[in-house]
Amino acid sequence: MDKKVYFKIEELQKENENLKKENELLRTVIDSVHESVYVVNEIDEIILYNTESEKMEGLDRKDILGKKEEDVFAQPYYFSEEVTKKILKTGKPLIEQPYWYNLNCGRKTNMIFSAYPFYYKGQIIAVYVIFRNMNQMSDFIAITLEMHKKFIKQETNHHDGAMFLLDDIIGITSKMKKITTEARRIAFRKSPVLIVGETGTGKELFAQGIHNASLYSKGPFIPVNCAAIPDTLLESLLFGTVKGAFTGAIDTPGLFEQAEDGTIFLDEINSMSFSLQAKLLRVLQDKSVRRLGSKVQIPLNCRVISATNMDPIEAVKKQVIRSDLYFRLATITLNIPPLRERKEDIEVLARHFIRKCNTEFGLFINDISEELINFFERYDWPGNVRELENFIEGAMNFVLNKDKILKLHHLPEYFGERLFLLKDTQNHKDSQSTVIDNRTLQSALLETEKSIIESTLMRNKGNISRSAQVLGISRQNLHYKLKALGITNK
Numbered sequence: 001m002d003k004k005v006y007f008k009i010e011e012l013q014k015e016n017e018n019l020k021k022e023n024e025l026l027r028t029v030i031d032s033v034h035e036s037v038y039v040v041n042e043i044d045e046i047i048l049y050n051t052e053s054e055k056m057e058g059l060d061r062k063d064i065l066g067k068k069e070e071d072v073f074a075q076p077y078y079f080s081e082e083v084t085k086k087i088l089k090t091g092k093p094l095i096e097q098p099y100w101y102n103l104n105c106g107r108k109t110n111m112i113f114s115a116y117p118f119y120y121k122g123q124i125i126a127v128y129v130i131f132r133n134m135n136q137m138s139d140f141i142a143i144t145l146e147m148h149k150k151f152i153k154q155e156t157n158h159h160d161g162a163m164f165l166l167d168d169i170i171g172i173t174s175k176m177k178k179i180t181t182e183a184r185r186i187a188f189r190k191s192p193v194l195i196v197g198e199t200g201t202g203k204e205l206f207a208q209g210i211h212n213a214s215l216y217s218k219g220p221f222i223p224v225n226c227a228a229i230p231d232t233l234l235e236s237l238l239f240g241t242v243k244g245a246f247t248g249a250i251d252t253p254g255l256f257e258q259a260e261d262g263t264i265f266l267d268e269i270n271s272m273s274f275s276l277q278a279k280l281l282r283v284l285q286d287k288s289v290r291r292l293g294s295k296v297q298i299p300l301n302c303r304v305i306s307a308t309n310m311d312p313i314e315a316v317k318k319q320v321i322r323s324d325l326y327f328r329l330a331t332i333t334l335n336i337p338p339l340r341e342r343k344e345d346i347e348v349l350a351r352h353f354i355r356k357c358n359t360e361f362g363l364f365i366n367d368i369s370e371e372l373i374n375f376f377e378r379y380d381w382p383g384n385v386r387e388l389e390n391f392i393e394g395a396m397n398f399v400l401n402k403d404k405i406l407k408l409h410h411l412p413e414y415f416g417e418r419l420f421l422l423k424d425t426q427n428h429k430d431s432q433s434t435v436i437d438n439r440t441l442q443s444a445l446l447e448t449e450k451s452i453i454e455s456t457l458m459r460n461k462g463n464i465s466r467s468a469q470v471l472g473i474s475r476q477n478l479h480y481k482l483k484a485l486g487i488t489n490k
């Protein structure tokens with residue numbers, strides 16, 4: 001072979017090897033970042049989907065790459081139409097856009113995203129989107145903000161973070177009216193309050209309402225989510241530290257000190273370790289706190305409101321909450337019933353959230369169909385009011401500008417799936433007749449869905465793509481249903 005040609009080939013091979021190495025390095029880096037990254041090419045196919053995206057969506061990139069956005073995501077419309085296709089057309093990036101998104105599993109996620117065009121030889125050939133998931137960060141940000149505020153606003157009269165009044169609490173059932181009246185009555189006292197209720201029933205709303213109606217309303221409202229913060233960090237956050245207490249420790253007042261003349265709200269107290277509960281009990285009994293590493297007792301004057309999503313008696317029995325701490329925290333106890341035990345509240349709450357979304361999204365929905373209300377009333381709402389709020393927001397995303405009534409077809413597809421998959425209704429003792437109806441309805445619907453899918457698969461010789469097409473659902477969704485319904489595709 002000509003020597004020149006030989007050297008040229010060797011050079012090209014080396015260059016190729018270097019490019020491969022560089023490509024692999026970049027992919028490893030993209031897979032290691034904590035942001036979710038994906039890339040769509042000029043014909044709207046997803047060509048890159050990093051590990052963080054897989055984790056966030058619970059999807060496998062094998063099932064994503066080469067597909068169109070609308071075939072794989074739960075809420076594809078906004079992104080494919082308003083982001084990727086628009087950028088492919090206009091070349092204008094979208095930077096730091098807040099966005100909330102219902103993942104394929106139905107969980108609501110708050111995001112900040114940026115999307116950019118990618119130019120190659122003067123042509124836009126792709127759009128890359130980078131998401132930051134704000135959910136994990138929000139508790140830490142809230143605490144950091146509280147600390148920051150303390151330093152810059154020492155002397156001001158403020159309602160730090162406590163936006164809600166007891167008047168803002170929506171509910172027409174006698175159960176809710178009774179609790180709101182009780183909350184108004186006890187707000188003026190100084191005793192600790194324990195709020196008991198399942199997740200999303202409005203415990204923090206009540207805590208804020210009580211604070212704003214109390215003698216402590218001029219002071220700050222300091223919420224602490226005990227479940228979101230690791231134990232060692234929680235201890236130093238609550239009680240404060242002095243320089244030298246441990247490596248890197250600085251003189252910092254704890255949240256108890258920061259809540260001076262105000263209210264500290266200890267949410268999910270049942271997640272706090274037993275040893276930290278003992279330290280908390282001491283602080284409450286002594287009405288004073290000692291920063292970590294210090295010998296000085298600092299007197300405290302703040303109202304303590306705590307909350308648990310577990311029955312406190314059960315929690316004491318199971319040694320999740322110390323009995324001595326329970327008696328100290330539960331001088332006054334408010335029990336907020338789950339939404340399934342106050343179904344008459346569903347419609348008023350739904351209307352309230354529609355009004356809120358109208359303002360936020362610039363929509364004009366002024367009514368809700370009876371069919372949709374019936375549907376809502378049949379559902380058990382394991383996530384309570386928060387879940388209803390998320391559903392309404394999800395549905396409002398499918399509303400067109402001309403729509404005036406919120407209807408069943410506006411609901412995201414996963415609502416039907418949740419209704420089908422809701423089996424765990426046995427514990428709801430107060431609504432037994434409804435529960436029995438629901439279970440019958442659910443099992444009938446599940447059976448029907450299962451047999452339709454099985455026969456479609458059989459007719460299409462187990463071909464997933466064809467069956468999904470016939471059923472009018474995405475392949476992703478069909479895979480999900482096969483797993484959920486225990487169907488084996490032979």
Ligand SMILES: Nc1ncnc2c1ncn2[C@@H]1O[C@H](COP(=O)(O)OP(=O)(O)OP(=O)(O)O)[C@@H](O)[C@H]1O
Nearest residue numbers: 169170171198199200201202203204205309385386
């Ligand atoms: N009665 C109500 N009226 C209006 N909004 C409500 C009501 N109850 C709950 N919400 C809304 O539902 C959402 C969840 O409420 P909140 O955070 O107070 O629940 P929680 O019981 O503290 O939940 P978690 O146990 O998960 O911390 C909030 O957006 C709140 O504004």
